Amino acid sequence: MEKRAVKSMVKDEKLIETRRSQIIKSAVTLFKEKGFHRTTTREIAKEAGFSIGTLYEYIREKEDILYLVSDFIYDQFRVRMEEEASSNLKSLDLLHLVISSYFKLVDDKQDEMLVMYQEAKSLSKKSLPYVLKKELQLCAIFEKILTRCVEEGHFALSEKEIKAAAHNILVFGQMWAFRRWALRSIYTIEEYTNIQMEFIMKGISKNNK
Amino acid sequence: MEKRAVKSMVKDEKLIETRRSQIIKSAVTLFKEKGFHRTTTREIAKEAGFSIGTLYEYIREKEDILYLVSDFIYDQFRVRMEEEASSNLKSLDLLHLVISSYFKLVDDKQDEMLVMYQEAKSLSKKSLPYVLKKELQLCAIFEKILTRCVEEGHFALSEKEIKAAAHNILVFGQMWAFRRWALRSIYTIEEYTNIQMEFIMKGISKNNK
Amino acid sequence: MEKRAVKSMVKDEKLIETRRSQIIKSAVTLFKEKGFHRTTTREIAKEAGFSIGTLYEYIREKEDILYLVSDFIYDQFRVRMEEEASSNLKSLDLLHLVISSYFKLVDDKQDEMLVMYQEAKSLSKKSLPYVLKKELQLCAIFEKILTRCVEEGHFALSEKEIKAAAHNILVFGQMWAFRRWALRSIYTIEEYTNIQMEFIMKGISKNNK
């Protein structure tokens, strides 16, 4: 199974989906502001426009909400990036494209990113593996493109170097969210993208050294 | 002032120092395990070996503990890295040295790092600026060395590129802690250091592109 | 606004009223016995027959209870006295009537009076003005009657003397509660009323001196 099941008292699957997306939306708004621990379930229900009782019809415990949120955000990212990654471009161009649209996405979803990276550690042992797996899926997108680049001779990277590069790209995106307190006063997202893009491309380049 | 004052009811400065380092030690142990929010002040006091009353003789509120912990960890890093950074080496060698000892340090203090990066967001508006400043001080260490390298003609980097590079180096270190769930199964710290070192050095290198 | 708002988490206004009067009743009982400061919120909840959590659904903080109690007691007095004060009597008879029924009321609500006068000083800056205003409303009832008496030529009192007389009457009532340790062993309430009534009537009389 790709997703961890979150038990609901309600049968109507459609309704579950509707309610849960309301929950997620409200939760993101609030977590952004005050973090997971300082947000109460009551607040989430209120923000979502229904009662605390109703909230608990769609989740079993507070932690479920954090999982739903994380899951949702990751899916958003994955879907968008897989879309880009399926473009019919030459591998090197694709790499550029996906990196820069990833950065753009991060800038767009800055708050969501922040929530995810700051609250992920609050996930229970039960949920964490699911979320980490999603992170690896994002990683895999870059790995695949990088592998193609290597296969097509653009770079000469070992397996491990490819993995490292993929992680690095991902983290460079996350940085823009979690270090925004420092970065935003120095760079626009375009500048940041350019500088990091060059850093990455040189960092995985062949010759040199 | 470099540090935020944390009020204590006790007068004996020596004792304050002793007790506070006991508090810090215990807090790190517990935060590591359960995070700041899930750790109770009672647990911290107990772990430190004294009563809850005594704990509150040395701090004013729970958040003080998080500040003390952050402050302590940053100081540890800064001191160690400033030591390294004052080595009498040629700039390029110094860069290598400081980066690799920084990575070693991160590996060593993995738990502390994790605590710091995961709980920093729980710091109050009051404490946060002090902690962010400390992060920038670490950043500055790398900036200085990079600037020297540029001045000595090893790289051709703009001001903004230097800053980006410094942040990147710092984050590559932090990654080892906060992505250890993925990285540790792929790399040893030495491998990780080598790969990232190469990535960095190429990333800031002159030619190529 | 005449009353300070006390926030409740509960929406049902009827229920709020019910619960709050339970709270007030319990609080009076306990404050009587041990005073505001020595009474715990837990005890109040228990006495009221619900849990501490429920108590806090109807108040925001302990001090709210004291305010509710004061407010309630004052209202009781005001309502009863305004009723009497609207009797269709000649002014002088009305004065006698209202004074003696006020004394009777004080005797009746001895405990409540005591609580109010002993704990009022524990009211926060936030609540105090509201309660003092209520005290002045009681005062005003006597002032009005006295003014009519003066207008009808029964007494010759200046504005300031009227105010003093009103305060004196009020305090003579309160005395019966807060000096009961001394007075009850000397007088019955009827005796006390008679003696003080004469004292008052002579005290504000015309001739003499």
Place this chain on the structure above:
Amino acid sequence: MEKRAVKSMVKDEKLIETRRSQIIKSAVTLFKEKGFHRTTTREIAKEAGFSIGTLYEYIREKEDILYLVSDFIYDQFRVRMEEEASSNLKSLDLLHLVISSYFKLVDDKQDEMLVMYQEAKSLSKKSLPYVLKKELQLCAIFEKILTRCVEEGHFALSEKEIKAAAHNILVFGQMWAFRRWALRSIYTIEEYTNIQMEFIMKGISKNNK
């Protein structure tokens, strides 16, 4: 015994007296400001200029301080008033003199008065009788003078009326302290004294009615 014994660990009686008057002075200052319950023993010790440990060498428990304070204030009043009461004047003049100097004293010691009347109810069962007795002693001063006045034919008052009058006088003084929130904006102490003096004198006068 006139006074309740307050146990001390220290033998030197002189020292006990010195320290206790320091304690009383500090306590009055603080009680004035925040009341007995909100004042901590630590604060009292600090205000008095010695350590909490030392404080507890001279008292057994916090409540002792309240007793000492009450006892001290009453003594002040009694001493001053007995002085006045022993003047060689005709009874009626003496009554005027003692009443007006009592009112003056009350105005002078407004804060102490307030403390006493507001915190007395916090006295334990153990101390209360002693303090009430002191209040009765003050009462007795007026009773004695009034009795003389009656004996000398100035008024025609029964035993019970004398007692009531004495209580009334006392309470009129206290009022100036505990209703100062209302009275001070209407009267100066001289006005207040004059108005109440007339009220009292008429209130106990013979003829009329």
Place this chain on the structure above:
DNA sequence: TATGAATGAGACTTCATTCAT
């Protein structure tokens, strides 16, 4: 299904009092 009042464990924090130095 939806509601929201009720619950109570448990969190943080204070402070009177003790006792070794």
Place this chain on the structure above:
DNA sequence: CATGAATGAAGTCTCATTCAT
């Protein structure tokens, strides 16, 4: 006699979760 660090009981308040309606 003086000190002040240590103690821990007890207080206020919060909030996730339940359940009758």
